[in-house]
Amino acid sequence: MLAIARQRMLGQSFKKILPAVSVLRSYSSAAKQITVREALNSALDEEMSADPKVFLMGEEVGEYQGAYKITKGLLEKYGPERVLDTPITEAGFTGIGVGAAYCGLKPVVEFMTFNFSMQAIDHIINSAAKSNYMSAGQISVPIVFRGPNGAAAGVGAQHSQCYAAWYASCPGLKVLSPYNSEDARGLLKAAIRDPDPVVFLENELLYGESFPVSDEVLDSSFCLPIGKAKIEREGKDVTITAFSKMVGYALKVCLLCSVYLDKLYVSSTAGYARKIKIMSLLYQIRHGHSNKGKKVLAVGIENKISVIDTPLRASLTLLLRLKNTFEKLCLEQVLLKSVKEKLCLSTSMSNAKQNLSGEKLEDEPGDSGSHAAEMLEKDGIYAEVINLRSIRPLDRSTINASVRKTNRLITVEEGFPQHGLGAEICASVVEESFSYLDAPVERIAGADVPMPYAANLERMAVPQVEDIVRAAKRACYRSVPLAATA
Amino acid sequence: MALSRLASSSSSSSSRSADLLKPLCSAISLRRPISTDTTPITVETSVPFTSHQCDTPSRSVQTNAKELLTFFRDMALMRRMEIAADSLYKAKLIRGFCHLYDGQEAVAVGMEAAITKKDCIITAYRDHCTFVARGGTLLEVFAELMGRQAGCSRGKGGSMHFYKKDSNFYGGHGIVGAQVPLGCGLAFAQKYSKDEAVTFALYGDGAANQGQLFEALNISALWDLPAILVCENNHYGMGTAEWRASKSPAYYKRGDYAPGLKVDGMDALAVKQACTFAKEHALKNGPIILEMDTYRYHGHSMSDPGSTYRTRDEITGVRQERDPVERIRKLILSHDLATEKELKDIEKEIRKEVDDAIAQAKENPLPESSELFTNVYAKGLGVEMSFH
Numbered sequence: 001m002l003a004i005a006r007q008r009m010l011g012q013s014f015k016k017i018l019p020a021v022s023v024l025r026s027y028s029s030a031a032k033q034i035t036v037r038e039a040l041n042s043a044l045d046e047e048m049s050a051d052p053k054v055f056l057m058g059e060e061v062g063e064y065q066g067a068y069k070i071t072k073g074l075l076e077k078y079g080p081e082r083v084l085d086t087p088i089t090e091a092g093f094t095g096i097g098v099g100a101a102y103c104g105l106k107p108v109v110e111f112m113t114f115n116f117s118m119q120a121i122d123h124i125i126n127s128a129a130k131s132n133y134m135s136a137g138q139i140s141v142p143i144v145f146r147g148p149n150g151a152a153a154g155v156g157a158q159h160s161q162c163y164a165a166w167y168a169s170c171p172g173l174k175v176l177s178p179y180n181s182e183d184a185r186g187l188l189k190a191a192i193r194d195p196d197p198v199v200f201l202e203n204e205l206l207y208g209e210s211f212p213v214s215d216e217v218l219d220s221s222f223c224l225p226i227g228k229a230k231i232e233r234e235g236k237d238v239t240i241t242a243f244s245k246m247v248g249y250a251l252k253v254c255l256l257c258s259v260y261l262d263k264l265y266v267s268s269t270a271g272y273a274r275k276i277k278i279m280s281l282l283y284q285i286r287h288g289h290s291n292k293g294k295k296v297l298a299v300g301i302e303n304k305i306s307v308i309d310t311p312l313r314a315s316l317t318l319l320l321r322l323k324n325t326f327e328k329l330c331l332e333q334v335l336l337k338s339v340k341e342k343l344c345l346s347t348s349m350s351n352a353k354q355n356l357s358g359e360k361l362e363d364e365p366g367d368s369g370s371h372a373a374e375m376l377e378k379d380g381i382y383a384e385v386i387n388l389r390s391i392r393p394l395d396r397s398t399i400n401a402s403v404r405k406t407n408r409l410i411t412v413e414e415g416f417p418q419h420g421l422g423a424e425i426c427a428s429v430v431e432e433s434f435s436y437l438d439a440p441v442e443r444i445a446g447a448d449v450p451m452p453y454a455a456n457l458e459r460m461a462v463p464q465v466e467d468i469v470r471a472a473k474r475a476c477y478r479s480v481p482l483a484a485t486a
Numbered sequence: 487m488a489l490s491r492l493a494s495s496s497s498s499s500s501s502r503s504a505d506l507l508k509p510l511c512s513a514i515s516l517r518r519p520i521s522t523d524t525t526p527i528t529v530e531t532s533v534p535f536t537s538h539q540c541d542t543p544s545r546s547v548q549t550n551a552k553e554l555l556t557f558f559r560d561m562a563l564m565r566r567m568e569i570a571a572d573s574l575y576k577a578k579l580i581r582g583f584c585h586l587y588d589g590q591e592a593v594a595v596g597m598e599a600a601i602t603k604k605d606c607i608i609t610a611y612r613d614h615c616t617f618v619a620r621g622g623t624l625l626e627v628f629a630e631l632m633g634r635q636a637g638c639s640r641g642k643g644g645s646m647h648f649y650k651k652d653s654n655f656y657g658g659h660g661i662v663g664a665q666v667p668l669g670c671g672l673a674f675a676q677k678y679s680k681d682e683a684v685t686f687a688l689y690g691d692g693a694a695n696q697g698q699l700f701e702a703l704n705i706s707a708l709w710d711l712p713a714i715l716v717c718e719n720n721h722y723g724m725g726t727a728e729w730r731a732s733k734s735p736a737y738y739k740r741g742d743y744a745p746g747l748k749v750d751g752m753d754a755l756a757v758k759q760a761c762t763f764a765k766e767h768a769l770k771n772g773p774i775i776l777e778m779d780t781y782r783y784h785g786h787s788m789s790d791p792g793s794t795y796r797t798r799d800e801i802t803g804v805r806q807e808r809d810p811v812e813r814i815r816k817l818i819l820s821h822d823l824a825t826e827k828e829l830k831d832i833e834k835e836i837r838k839e840v841d842d843a844i845a846q847a848k849e850n851p852l853p854e855s856s857e858l859f860t861n862v863y864a865k866g867l868g869v870e871m872s873f874h
Contacts, residue, residue, distance in 0.1 A: 099674065127661075133861045171862050
């Protein structure tokens with residue numbers, strides 16, 4: 001929006017922003033923070049301590065302390081019989097790991113990145129995933145394949161692919177992907193304890209990030225269920241599904257969207273009859289949209305100005321709909337009808353700007369995040385963010401329940417768009433909740449190109465917060481055309 | 487038996503032992519119990535062993551009547567079973583892949599005689615006879631081949647996916663060469679758990695060039711795993727002769743730093759001797775390679791006549807000169823451990839056993855429809871639903 005307006009907003013509604021932030025970040029009263037790296041390390045440590053059959057295998061997991069230091073200290077603690085450095089032979093050591101699992105041990109095989117898992121993919125799929133089925137239950141394979149997955153920073157095409165969709169399509173595998181430290185601990189422990197082959201997709205860029213964890217999470221018996229997604233943030237306008245790093249982006253989107261404005265000035269140059277129409281619409285908004293208890297408090301028309309105390313979202317919903325007279329996106333039948341009325345409102349917007357401060361204000365150039373904030377503040381979208389946690393099995397019931405509540409869906413993933421996770425989630429929602437959808441499902445994914453190296457191209461090849469914001473707006477209003485696709 | 491031997495002594499080419507046994511036989515008019523006789527007999531292997539980076543075991547093999555007759559019975563059973571499978575395939579009761587092992591029986595049988603059920607075996611897709619050697623029943627074989635409930639994998643695996651975990655038989659593997667790292671993994675687990683047992687990972691001359699084999703061998707040698715890599719060299723990888731596939735077809739030498747032994751794979755006693763030697767070696771010194779020089783009479787699979795890349799003369803030649811069942815039969819006869827008639831009776835019995843098993847398997851039902859979704863996971867979650 002406008003600088004002064006923003007300041008005023010911040011001043012007035014700081015109290016509203018702050019709770020939004022802390023709600024995002026705290027899980028209980030404990031304030032201990034650990035990095036994802038520490039979470040993974042402690043999970044491995046505890047599971048190895050609890051079960052002597054668990055052992056680690058991979059390149060540089062031992063003396064190097066782990067290529068990304070995830071296995072730091074474990075060689076010293078458990079010795080070279082349980083923490084095994086392998087030569088650079090993925091097919092060989094993965095096969096050995098699977099064979100050891102056939103015989104009842106519980107290997108945790110590390111791939112330095114999942115790009116290298118392609119060298120061993122026959123063993124993951126044909127030797128591990130399918131064995132229990134082909135042997136009718138005789139040969140179970142309690143193995144975990146773990147490592148960083150997806151794009152890092154500037155590592156180029158051969159080191160940046162996301163394998164979630166590939167592994168998740170294979171029956172017999174379980175595929176997990178944590179976002180924060182709690183996820184990392186709980187899901188890795190669940191994976192190690194699980195008697196089936198689990199592909200555990202971490203993210204290099206998240207390793208160093210800290211997240212608060214409760215005492216319950218730090219307890220050695222802590223475990224998360226496989227197959228359950230987590231609603232990271234509740235909302236009501238649009239569902240955003242994501243996993244791993246993209247959960248962080250989606251939450252940022254929410255943060256930007258949740259700002260309230262106390263007052264909005266609406267003026268109309270329309271005739272009296274139309275003013276009455278606006279009034280009735282505003283009353284309907286009052287009854288139809290009450291966000292977080294902030295209802296429409298006063299409606300009045302003074303000369304050409306109506307002063308409304310309302311959650312920003314509601315008023316801007318009205319504004320934009322009245323402005324974009326031929327746009328349809330509408331939740332209530334009543335509002336739909338009025339959209340067809342042509343009312344001139346753009347001047348009223350600028351009048352409003354002037355009225356606030358008497359100065360003419362301009363948009364500030366800023367980072368995409370706050371610019372996105374500005375855009376989304378106007379729209380007042382409350383997105384519900386689902387952290388998938390489990391890619392296979394996919395928690396279809398949580399996703400569908402959320403879509404039935406919000407009626408709109410955006411899927412976010414870093415990987416290639418074709419045949420990706422978004423496609424599966426979209427299909428699932430179309431199959432089970434079609435009549436609840438008010439807008440087409442949108443997929444945000446990486447660009448359909450091998451990952452480029454140059455910083456600007458790389459940035460374009462991976463979803464950014466603005467992309468999610470744009471999609472959220474499109475899903476709610478359809479006022480912004482789809483970005484051009486290659 | 488004594489009379490027939492006297493009558494045919496002039497034409498028989500039996501060894502000296504027949505002459506020595508003659509007076510004994512004539513003295514005993516009652517049939518002695520042959521199948522449980524464990525008096526040691528020493529037999530020389532057909533050819534000496536050749537080695538790479540290790541000593542060779544002795545050519546003299548200790549055996550006894552019981553063992554030889556068990557060899558005969560088991561190999562004749564396997565032979566009959568595979569030939570019956572051929573007919574079933576042609577009758578379209580077996581579908582998909584069917585890779586037959588007839589000609590190679592000595593490897594399965596000789597190996598089993600040298601080891602215990604604590605030792606693990608993993609092989610590739612030519613696994614019917616190895617499964618039987620590990621204790622699998624004929625019914626389980628035929629039912630699995632025909633995709634029925636009584637099959638060892640309840641009809642869900644097929645010809646290439648026979649398993650018997652309680653005998654430490656880990657399959658049955660469809661991807662060429664993949665079973666070798668898996669076998670080294672089994673050996674790893676045995677060492678980790680201090681089992682004092684070994685793993686035999688079998689593969690063919692076609693698989694011998696697989697990179698993952700060398701990767702696994704490297705790790706096994708580094709970590710001193712009790713892994714025995716057994717190359718069943720039947721000289722043809724599908725339709726490609728070994729000299730066309732391998733720059734160096736001396737597979738027992740391909741381990742380089744790992745010792746190797748070349749064995750006549752058509753001689754069950756030589757196989758047994760080599761496996762005993764290898765087990766001892768692997769428990770002390772880590773991986774060793776055994777190359778079994780063997781031969782398959784059938785083509786690669788049922789869709790391969792087996793004659794486009796080799797001559798019929800070659801096949802009949804091997805059948806006449808080196809057939810493993812015939813070798814044991816001659817051995818038994820020459821040592822007077824049984825009469826020809828007794829051996830023929832055993833074969834008749836086997837034929838009946840096989841026919842009965844086939845009849846039983848044919849009666850057996852196909853799996854229930856609900857079995858489509860079972861065993862995908864050991865611990866299912868009830869979250870995935872079938873698609874309507």
